[in-house]
Amino acid sequence: MTVPAPVAVVGPTATGKSDLGLELAERLGGEIVNIDAMQQYRGMDIGTAKLPLAERRGIPHHRLDVLDVTETATVANYQRDATAEIEDIRSRGARPVIVGGSMLYVQSLLDDWSFPATDPDVRAKWECVLAEGGVEAVHRALTVADPQAAATILPTDGRRIVRALEVVELTGKPFAASAPTIGEPRWGTVIIGVDRDTELLDARIERRTTRMFESGLVEEVQELVGAGLREGVTARRAIGYAQVLDFLDGLYDIAEARERTLIGTRRYVRRQRSWFRRDRRVRWVDGADPDVVSVATKLALGELGVE
Incomplete structure (x- = not known):
């Protein structure tokens, strides 16, 4: 039996992946x-634009709704579990179609990233610095320990800064040294990137943000608060959810929550585009092209050559 190579559909948010x-x-x-990453959480449906069960056409979906909002989503755990599921799918003669835009998750899976070991004591030390001094304190520490990492990691991403500090302390090497080597994608995966004209994509993001708030995002967050959303490490930081939590805490009104969600999404899209565009293995298609499905199918089957 021929084992099918996976297809990965990646790219910025709201492009039609x-x-x-x-x-x-x-x-x-x-x-x-x-x-x-965030579609792994049960109950986080509206704010992550998770495809409803009724719209999945009976096609099995994996790595959806596998975490409670109190659990921490990690790249390493995702890599382990998704790898097992992809190999199971292939063993049954089906083709894995990997869909999403979480950048580190894509790299960890398709480049078979070997993660540096963790140490609870070292991690706890830096988490204490983060808790007591805020993200500015750990970012300053990283600037001293590894200036390159400090320049590339968002200064507001406390969790990743802590991880970088942990890796640097444990390995004695820069954080970038733990990154994978970019080569042939794992399993011979065909990587298809979906993008759209920036102006048109911005309009789609605005419509999508409006629709989320009108469809009950606030009520979804309120329900998730009862399930422990505030106690979660990663889930409560998701774009849209963090802004609604601030609204519920009275930090600003609902109009500003919506605007901040829109701005945060657009900023994230810029990061995704920059990240995926650096990967020369990605074959790009225009999500607005009426023939996009036909073009992507040919790419997946190897019927279109490299441009």
Whole structure:
């Protein structure tokens, strides 16, 4: 039996990855493997634009709704679990269609990233610095320990800064030294990137943000608070959820929560675009192209050459 190579559909938020992934799975006899970190959380549906069960066309979806909001999503755990599921899908003769835009998750999975060891004591030390001094304190520490990492990691991403400090302390090497070597994608995966014209994509993001708030994002967050959202490390920081929590805490009104969500999403899209555009293995398609499904199918089957 020929074992099918996976197809990965990646790229910025709101470009149409989910719809394209469904079409490819249907045409290629595939099963969807989610690679969006926040769609792993049960109950985080509206704010993550998770495809409703009724719209999945009976196609199996993996790595959706596998975490409670109190649990911490980690790249290493995702890599382990998604790897097992992809190999199971392939063993049954189906084609994994990996869909999402979480950048480190994509790299960890397709480049078989070997993660440096962790040490609870070292991690706890830096988490204490973060808790007591805020993200500015750990960022200052990283600037001293590894200026390159401090320049590349968002200064507001306390969790990743802590991880970088832990890796630097444990290995004695720069954080970048633990990154994988970019080569042939794991399993021979065909990587398809979906993007759109920036102006048109900004308009789609604005419509999507409005629709989320009108469809009950605030009520979803309120329900998740009862399930422990505030106690979670990663779930409560998701774009949209963090802003609604601040609204519920009275830090600003609902209009500003919506505007901050829009701005945060657009900023994230810029980061995703920059990240994925650096990867020369990605074959890009225009999500607005009427023939995008046909083009992507040909790419997945190796029927279009490298430009």
